[in-house]
């Protein structure tokens with residue numbers, strides 16, 4: 008069962024496009040959307056929520072086409088934190104609570120009060136006087152206070168201090184203890200995603216490079232560090248090299264273990280790669296060795 012399904016989704020801006028994007032977010036999972044600045048993460052999340060119209064393709068959210076009339080009901084079950092979707096500047100959290108009580112049929116004052124307390128947020132301060140971290144926390148408190156089944160979080164942890172990020176990641180993990188609950192989140196802070204996600208979807212220049220289970224991904228991709236002069240002695244299937252980083256003293260190769268041939272003799276020297284290594288080296292690509 009998929010909580011979100013994008014099929015052949017395309018969007019054309021003047022200087023950027025998303026082409027035929029296929030993305031599946033399995034129910035009960037935490038999926039991290041990673042990619043460089045301008046890779047198309049926010050565009051994708053906005054299209055899922057209909058905050059931005061796609062040019063073509065289909066998007067299903069919790070089993071409903073997001074262009075169908077019933078999508079309004081689905082929105083009730085989705086908690087959203089989009090980067091700039093802030094509340095009116097002059098409203099206090101207390102007023103926001105009153106307004107949202109009438110917006111969400113399943114609004115839960117106890118849950119909201121719980122998160123206000125948990126996040127140490129003030130009820131009577133106007134939204135414009137909140138710090139960035141407080142604004143993010145308030146959005147998250149709202150997202151978690153109407154019995155959502157799906158959370159869509161765009162950069163919910165960026166710009167926040169490590170303690171608050173940890174707090175937010177804990178809450179996300181807690182949320183997915185219920186197997187019907189799903190989270191799709193984007194973040195620049197790849198280590199946050201590495202910690203909490205089940206799957207990683209990597210967008211690069213508007214294209215999905217891969218979407219894989221995190222553990223399998225980190226098992227499959229390895230780093231081979233060698234001195235530049237050792238390059239010519241290397242016996243390795245070129246197709247197994249997925250990226251490279253060259254400095255004066257070392258060459259780092261991102262190696263896909265699954266694509267190594269039996270005659271390759273590099274197994275002993277392969278080191279574990281972090282998710283950040285995989286992203287950076289893949290983005291750099293491979294020049295002829």
Ligand SMILES: Nc1ncnc2c1ncn2[C@@H]1O[C@H](COP(=O)(O)OP(=O)(O)OP(=O)(O)O)[C@@H](O)[C@H]1O
Nearest residue numbers: 020021022023042043044045046047048049050051
């Ligand atoms: N309304 C728009 N009109 C024209 N171009 C746009 C519009 N919105 C986004 N873009 C372009 O689309 C590209 C992708 O932007 P997007 O915000 O989706 O990237 P992102 O991966 O979320 O980046 P970041 O990590 O920096 O937030 C960028 O080149 C951006 O300039």
